[in-house]
Amino acid sequence: MTTNAKEWLHHLMGEARSAGIDHLDLLLNGAVLPEALLPPLLALSPAPECQWLLEHTPEQALAHQGPVLLRIALGDQAHIAATAHLFTAVYAQFCVLALISRWPFDKLAVQLRGATQATWNKGASSGVLRYYDTRLFRHFCEQLDPEQLAPFHGPVCRWHWIDHDGKKASLCGLDINPQDHSALTGLTLSAAQVQPLHALSAALQWLKKNDCTPAQHGFTSHEALIRCLTGIHLNLSRQQLEKPQHEAFIASALSEFPPLSLTPKKAAL
Template sequence: MIPTAKDWLHRLMTEARSAQLDHLDVLINCAALPAPLLPKLFELTPAPSCAWLFEQTPEQELAHQGPVLLRIVLASQEQCAGIAELLNAAHHNFCALILISRWPFTDLTAHLRGATQATWSNGACCGVLRYYDTRLFRYFCDQLTPHQQGLFHAPVIQWHWIDHDSKAATLSGFDSRPDNQNTLSGMSMSDEQVLHLQAVSAAVQWFKAYEKTPNEHGFTSREAMIRCLFTVHLDISRQKLEKRHHEDFIACALSEHLPLTLTRGEAT
């Protein structure tokens, strides 16, 4: 069942209360917001706790175009109504990652801010980890080592987001207590992990620009087609194909999947 934004938010608030929490944390990717929806929330009295994750990082100048963490107090009808309005307007824009967390807001902010900063190639390269982009979140988590998973998921009971098929998705965290051992100040990634993340980003962008539906290539969902495209783009990177050959390579890979209508017709 595909939830409405209202139904989804109501369920998440219920889960937060079941965990004996009086708040819900919402991580918004401002680059994907369809309209300037945040000012209304900031004008409330009291306003939700707010932290721009790119502040105090090399991306400081882009802070208000990046991820922002909001803590919504469940007892505040105004805050709940404000976040409901925002999520309703942005329900299909892949910009809201919901966290159920016991951590104090300042500790959670520091942790999630540290997770945006990555180094790889033995520290020779650095950049931003866009885990807060819900189109990439699952793939990002899948690439983490067990040690990295323990660190990254430490503050979270559960993560929630809306996937490419407009369905509610969830992932369990570790629900650890905050201490110096599990608070992130940055993430050290392997070159292979970065290659995977670049491939899924390329796959998502290619899918976004593509005009045909997943059914035309034999896929039952957008998520299934993107998983296939991720593998294809990973092959492109590993084989170091020149850009002029990319489209033919992708078309060849997709041609191996028969349209669902043909498959059903043959079955009868």
């Protein structure tokens, strides 16, 4: 097990136990999860509780390519060992959204399943909301309005993931009693909520295509560069520029951030 993966797993276990919780919930992105990793976990006896979140939704046919929720028993060494193996394999692949939750597993699964279902364009469009993709998770949470925050964050004490810089990241939930919640059946998003998410996706695609480092554009982290690129793509969309103008617009916006020097300057004599 790599040091980073081992430290993260121990950190998550400590967080759960500090909250008086004897399990750890893992929301795995089935679209990028290597096929060989899940069967050993599910073959354990007893096996972790498991739910594919796109089951019982309009996307049920694609359920095993979508998010899967597992509950790992912290008192079961076989569960811990299999989780350690999984963490090592996918540590920096944006595959694991971990959460600390007191909710009964079935109720938690219902709530997280409901959050995968979104409508937008005043109800004219619908589809899967990929909040479980940890490249998108923080940005998605920032778009939620007060009425959406409670049902989404209510079941969770704290969310945890690995960010674009390979560092531990986390966000507080609300830790609300499940009896105070009705089941979440979907989220309705406004244009103002959808546009930043489209901009983020475009920013990530641009970054992958151009394969540049944060320092080349004056940033000290991938997270900061991605946030900047998201703002640039949002402005690009608002100005309704034609596609041939996109690269020039992005290059001009990035030119405002001079590259960072990675070589320490010599002290003056």
